[in-house]
Amino acid sequence: MFEKMNARLKKFTIVDIGLIKCSAFLAAIIIIKLFPQLGKVNYGILILLTLACGARPLYRFWIKK
Secondary structure, three states: OHHHHHHHHOOOOHHHHHHHHHHHHHHHHHHHHHOHHHHHOOHHHHHHHHHHHHHHHHHHHHHOO
16 A cells, blocks of 8 residues: 555655645645634644654654664
8 A cells, every 4th residue: 555655656746745735734724714713822832743743754854864
């Protein structure tokens, strides 16, 4: 299953990845519009969650050989 997914991902270009990022950003805006109380979350918590979610990919990309 993962081999098929990797083969499909190798066909992506920079434009495809940019469009995926854009759609994720717009989906987040829709979620915030549907649940306005999410917009009142403390920025420190959001920064902490961002760092927690990005730590492993950054480690695997830059540090792990």
